[in-house]
Amino acid sequence: MSVEPSRAPPAPCFRLLLIEDSAIAASIVQSHLDAVPWQRAELAHAETLAAGLARVKEGWDVVLLDLCLPDGEGLEVVERVREVDPHVPIVVLTGHDDVRLAERALGASVQDYLVKRSLDADALWRAIRYAVSRQQLVTQLARTMAAARENEANLHQLIARSADGVVVLDATGTVLFANPAAEALLGDGRPVAGRGCPVGLRAGETSHEVGGHAVVLDVRWVDVDWQGRPARMALLRDVTGRRRAEELRLRLERSERLAAVGQLAAGVAHEINNPLAYVVANLELLAREVRRLSGAGVATEQLAQPLLEARHGAARVMHIVRDLGVFARAEANEAIGPTDVNAVIESALNIVHAQMKHRALVVRELAPVSRVGGAEGRLTQVFVNLLINAAQSIREGRVADNLVEVRTREQDQEVIAEVVDSGCGVAEEHLPRLFEPFFTTKRAGEGTGLGLAICRSIVESWGGSIGISSKVGVGTCVRI
Template structure:
């Protein structure tokens, strides 16, 4: 205890303390009494343990006698009870209890602090398991909803009063109504056209008998559905699958049998072939819907991560730049320099971690662009590295990855689709290698050029394929994996993707030694994409005025911090605020404007200025987080203004300001 500290004795009778100890000794929840440590002026400086029951001692990993008289920081970490100093101080000073959640080590605690004379009675309850169960239940419900919404068939449920408790989008589409219109309404009121039909009779039989029914109904002039209805507790669930093509095949088969009995076998073969084609088309539809959903998720996640990642990387870079001169300043004490150098090392490591996040987000956004069909120059090595990074969870325990990269030019391909092909080939190689023998197995990536082609090979030392299996490897629905573990579509989809890029995919294999998949793509000349000119800021350049328009306060703060040392920075937190500001003061050398904002988007700002003040647009630079609507894509293709991707380098921002065009005829003014 320092000379300036003083402990105010807690006027708590020993009898009361003994009674509390007796009552709480066997209680499963942690309970403790802390008293305030005050300065001579009466300010609360710390808290120390007066008493703790056995459950509290176990929660803190200390003995009850060890805790007695100890300060908070001596036992708990900053992330635990020791970090609740302000909360405990507020409870004592306000005389009001406080409850919240916090972590102590790896345990999530629910703490309740009650004022007790000149201290607090603190009760802790471990809610880690309850929190995990709640999160697991929420994730399961979200997953079930996503599955039901993504399935290509119709599904809905009703309760005992025939009120619709759930309806997916395909079921709503069958009725011609929206999901919102149908939800919680009585089925027969929401869809009166069902009254008196076999569909109603079957559902009422299921409800009365609590049984299951399978039947077919005509849902349109030439449309049929196979309906499964069953009772499940207090609900009736109904699942309807479109069997129009199946009914058409059956009708054609019956017609053939009626015309000529001798053609029965041919008609059956035709029906089987068309049924198989229908199954293949349906499976491709399911796969495409899954990829589309994954692409939308990847694009949305990438956009949401890029915004906070921008100000994280910007602030890290700013902190490194500010602390580096201090660490090198002569005359500083050794302990101060050591502390600054350690802090700089930590910041640099954090910056490297942020860069890894940026690379992961870039890979996700590459995956999200798989539906864009334009071919262009693609770095085959980058596509291979993308596949390795995404497949590493499958490869890590099975084989080592070796790279034999040659000097190859860009290939004419589609970046996202090529990455998906390599990803599937690498996962396929991992599945061919038994787990547990990491040191003995290799997956080798080889690239080279052969004339007008770029060759990429994925080889493994796995089980290999027999000639019979190799001959059918690219057939749809052919698989050697157990039932339920593979659809047999992976390699056939890869072959289709490669051929769509004017390439070819072949395979060789030796049983027991491994397989090699070779991909050939045409060579493409590397395209030069228009972008931001690389201009280096000159020393001693004049101060300029910069306007930053973004609805993320943290992002505007980091831009002000980075540019504010050399230039005058003004911030607008919405497109509407930016337009109002530019009406009063347009004397800005450069305007950084976010493309996607909640109020008015950057596109709306551009449209309004094109109408009223087109001369200001040459100073604009648009900032994007990587997620584009169709309108945004069309805008960026049509508008010849520079854009920068989040997160961005500070040097690029300074270069754009220094390269700003001269402003003429500006209305001067100072904006706050």
């Protein structure tokens, strides 16, 4: 007799109520739900708040709620649903990417806040699963507390075993109870209960430091009855790993885009170089013709100065194109040979001229120095990174008040190069980490956290060294 192989139980079918006046948005939600074949959902659609309220009591797993309806908008819509069913999980779907509104919604016991234009199937299903999971946890805790008021020790034991942190606060913000997971996530080594919460716990994601390391928490609040008096319970989930993975993914994507830009720059430099050579050659021909006519007594004064400016401009473009080509072609296996550090610095300054000109005056103190063993393209990459860092540490608009100094000198048979800026500086506690991959003190979108790590790798691969000194409000010096 054959035995059928065991099959995994089917995924639960979630009952979802969508209150949304846009048929197109409703269709998009349905398509996102259908896009994940191993998840099942039954979606009901109400086009007005009134129609939705009439169905809220039908036992839905999650209500997907638009905040802009013909007969209601904003957090009033959430409050109206809560009046009908105080416990049904609500996930807001809105067209407004408003951080303050999101925080207020999450503070009003909304499980999640999703922006329609950036919504995808994974985000929608994740919000649904988390909403159901959180509601199940809240329901379980509420039932357990109601049944165990006469046996508080058993209740504490149950919560203490939770992998998520649980914190209970009274109306004054004093911690009445914190389980071990919460103390590990919030604590400074001292018990949390009996004093004010050591960390501000806003609904949603919040971050703070524990033991010198950043911890990101997902925080959800619920009103509870604790030992016969009203209180608020925070459910804490450590999402640090998920957040770091997301940041790593974004930084890697940015690095890939930068690599693509480098390849594009090399191609553009090559394509520009040939026609630019014709322009320069023709300008030289015109200059010789103007000199010949001038020698023959023809008045050429009105031509000479514009022609000279055109020649200088074309020469500058040619230098930039050449330097850009060298920088874009920099490879790890580039041939190593005697390299003129001062010439490399000039090339790097040409490349970053646009970033620098509105921020600071550039001062060159380039002494005659010996050539060093290195690769021109890779060394250009080092100085471009350092100069861009210097520029980004200085705000635009006050050029005359700020300096970026580039110095070279030879000392004890070593060539020393320094990039010094009068920018915002770096806090002392961050200095030891500046060369770590992906560590950055810049604003979001200004850096990948890879620049200094790459610089150190390049310099040390040739037997050199690189160091940084900095003071907040004074500036930074990078020495190679």
